[in-house]
Amino acid sequence: MESSAVLPLSQFPYFSPLKSGRKKTYPSWPCRPRSFQSTRLHCQKMYVAGFGEASPEAKAAKNLHNFFTYIAVRIVTAQLQSYNPEAYEELMEFLNSHSLNDGDKFCASLMRESSRHKSLALRILEVRSAYCKNDFEWDNLKRLADKMVNESNTRLMRDYVLETSHADSEK
Numbered sequence: 382m383e384s385s386a387v388l389p390l391s392q393f394p395y396f397s398p399l400k401s402g403r404k405k406t407y408p409s410w411p412c413r414p415r416s417f418q419s420t421r422l423h424c425q426k427m428y429v430a431g432f433g434e435a436s437p438e439a440k441a442a443k444n445l446h447n448f449f450t451y452i453a454v455r456i457v458t459a460q461l462q463s464y465n466p467e468a469y470e471e472l473m474e475f476l477n478s479h480s481l482n483d484g485d486k487f488c489a490s491l492m493r494e495s496s497r498h499k500s501l502a503l504r505i506l507e508v509r510s511a512y513c514k515n516d517f518e519w520d521n522l523k524r525l526a527d528k529m530v531n532e533s534n535t536r537l538m539r540d541y542v543l544e545t546s547h548a549d550s551e552k
Contacts, residue, residue: 448484449509449513449517450509452512453508453512458472475491475498488505488506
């Protein structure tokens with residue numbers, strides 16, 4: 382089971398907003414040197430502790446990969462429901478007995494179930510790939526994630542200020 386450390390807000394460095402026209406600079410973070418020199422390298426990104434072998438982006442990509450499998454299964458079941466009710470029922474039975482948490486494991490199990498299931502698995506793989514390449518709106522993902530983080534941070538800070546100012550006024 383994977384675990385991640387949650388640091389209090391005071392542990393994060395504060396990056397002040399920059400005036401336009403100035404180059405962004407960040408405090409230096411220790412990075413693994415690419416050579417055996419003993420010089421300290423300065424990274425331009427935050428160091429993320431506790432992620433071991435994979436970056437946060439790699440872990441997010443793995444979750445998206447499994448999510449794309451889920452989306453592909455939803456698309457294929459919707460297609461089958463309207464034009465191949467028998468295959469739809471077979472896929473629904475398989476879904477009831479197999480988890481979709483690991484998309485590759487799900488597809489591997491589906492392929493090995495029977496020749497009919499193999500063709501369903503291949504269709505899911507095809508749809509997963511097509512959805513990822515052609516239909517998923519990557520720019521929209523970034524925009525929405527940024528918006529959610531900003532709105533959530535603002536709400537949490539506002540709620541905290543309201544709670545603490547209310548508690549102070551009662552004293």
